[in-house]
Amino acid sequence: MSTGNMNLTLKVWRQKNQKAKGELVDYKVAQISPDMSFLEMFDVLNEDLITKGDEPIVFDHDCREGICGSCSMFINGRPHGPKEGVTTCQLHMRSFKDGDTIVVEPWRAKAFPVIKDLTVDRSAFDRVISAGGFISVNTGNAQDANNLPIPKSQADAAFEAAACIGCGACVATCKNASAMLFVSAKVSQLALLPQGQPERYKRVQNMVAQMDAEGFGNCTNTGACEAECPKGISLENIARMNRDYYSAKFVSEEEA
């Protein structure tokens, strides 16, 4: 079915389930077109495996346009592969050469246990959000949207933080498996907006507490997360979160 002329060797992490022991398994793929996406190359491999009576490789993916945050392959030692600013689904085979050997592993972090093959459990992120990643406003309680002017620069900064897709590449690439970039992006988005002020300090405390409870590591300012983030989320967010986190102690003492 493929129409190109690239031949590749893949070393892919196979693991039957969460408890099983995993291993890297070699696969050959042939006639790969440079216009294929990385996941389409996996489709070709999986179709082949199924036809041969083998089990296809399980991996998370959905929108295939870089926005849902599902896809999560650790390719040649980098989350989402060699190209900057893209997710796995937007990585195309033209980023590789004929004859390449490509190693594909799942995200590896204590807080992201492997479910099967390349699929991991990222529900820890949802629990961090439910601990405080919101503004407490019930439906129907809003005033007219233009009653609250927000300087463009501030709105833009909040938007940039909000661009996080929750894929977990930051955690996967961090030597400490820290989730600081993810958590700080949400903390920053809401801390930058006037709507987020009433809960600002409580929010950061609750989210950080949940982050710690999930088993994510600490931040040692290496910056790998920022370098590998497909959406360019900035380290500044971590600085902002830390400031708010320390301020929160004083604020809450004053309140108490």
Place this chain on the structure above:
Amino acid sequence: MSALNSNIPEGELTSRWTKFKSSVALVNPSNKRNLEVIVVGSGLAGASAAATLAEMGYKVKCFCFQDSPRRAHSIAAQGGINAAKNYQNDGDSTYRLFYDTIKGGDYRAREANVYRLAEVSTNIIDQCVAQGVPLAREYGGLLDNRSFGGTQVQRTFYAAGQTGQQLLLGAYSALERQVGMGKVEMFTRHEMLDVVKVDGKARGIIARDLISGKLERHFGHAVLLCTGGYGNVFYLSTNAMGSNVTAAWKANKQGAFFGNPCYTQIHPTCIPVSGDHQSKLTLMSESLRNDGRIWVPKMKDDQRKPTAIPEEERDYYLERRYPAFGNLVPRDVASRAAKERCDAGYGVGASKMAVYLDFTYNTERYGKIEANKANMHNPDHETIMRLGREVVKEKYGNLFDMYKQITGEDPYETPMRIYPAVHYTMGGLWVDYNLMTTVPGLYALGEANFSDHGANRLGASALMQGLADGYFVVPYTLGAYLSKEIANKALPLDHPAFVEAENNVKQTLEKLINIKGTKTVDYFHKKLGLIMWDKCGMSRSTEGLKGAIADIQQLKKDFWSDVRVPGSIDELNPELEKAGRVADFIELGELMCIDALDRNESCGGHFREEYQTEEGEALRDDENFAYVAAWENKGDGTFALHKEDLKFENIKIAQRSYK
């Protein structure tokens, strides 16, 4: 079966919803705690409904097949969300949004629902901003708007090219807040595989835990399907890989009529197919048509590079054919016009199935404005283009990057190549004014229902409808039903109806896995997609549709005798998930063709070759087809048609013209 009752409240169009809200039966707080609501799907409609109902005090269970509710496909919507705020002072109003939507839908939507949608549109923007959704703003700090197709006002709110993402994350955070408070129980990586009915009413669902493969029974006093559209029946579409019709189709088999299945939207600006390895298509937002001009060469089979073709040898065919709306005609019109040019031999690119979307003109225009602002007199062309590109980049940067990543071409330097692709489905489960299907207690919201877009949806209206249904409509209309359910206790899960439903689901899964045939699920899905695209896509004919029905019936037989599903039932098995979804798509595909064949007119996205004007425009037949086709599944492979007549009391029905 009795005639369909759309339950539209009495009274004037403009006061119906207000009157309804103030007179609908309420459920008191202590009773709400005992009423359980199941929400299937966590996109804009599902997340907003689940969050709001939990805020109101109901016990809510929410299900999604993704690993997190934040990944529902609403996340991928790019361009924007409409609201009749009139912040631009350009003459917008509730009535005008209502009118544009009815006209855009080619007069095949229900007036009462559309008016309500236009009314609540403004509340959505307020709610989202209060949640901290970072919508685009002007330098004065107020919200910005842009233009979308099918309207002459600027009423589209946006967040760069990621509006769906930002709105969904707003709804998701509202949902997660309720999860944290213990008021919503969230089930991720779960797929609904049947509706459970007792005494004719929806009483719960059977869901499969996708990790363990275990089937689960869940009770609900009401079940809300917020499960999106069925564009993946075409295999290639802009939908996510997992988007499917299964929940809606199971509901159809349980007695919920399916409304207007043949109304599908082919979006004019998508990245063209590059090869048979392609797994999905990528949209280039309609907002690009604000600043892009669409053209093909005037000469057939022109081999020159687009930048080498002089202005006078280009055919800006939308501006030529539709001077009043130009590049901003509605999607169905723009798509057909592109197909017409390509079929006539003027297409571009390797496949010749593409047209150009060119930003040069507006890049230059913006460049001149910027140069003026900077007091640069007589700037050279290069400076103008550089300044212009910066403006374009700020507006559409992420889309341009995406285009470059997929095609390997730089749209700042050369025009984009685009072609229409399946994007949205206006059809869906038939619902009444309360968003209830023909099964009592079973509701459908957002793209999963048929209700608001008629035969063609206008851009930036899907986000509006999903959030309107979830935040502002169903929280009220559900009370009308649940207020009568207070006396009904939760059913025990060993009730025979649950046992039977679970057994049926189990048998189907076992059947699929035991066929052990020779062809993969994708093989059948691609075959179905080709049949649908060729015969039930942008252009349809009696002969084609009849052939398609026969082909699909054969495909169904082949599927059930020769599909190969690897692995087992009791594990994470994406092939098994896909197999179940494709089995349902095959059956739906047949119904779509039946519906398209039955509708002897052209309207909106439904274009029947036999019914067109001399100029090639869609020719409606209001005398005979001003109705919603609601299809009852007879269970033996046949369908019965029920009609809901559409009455236009507030809008004069007319031929749709954008000239």
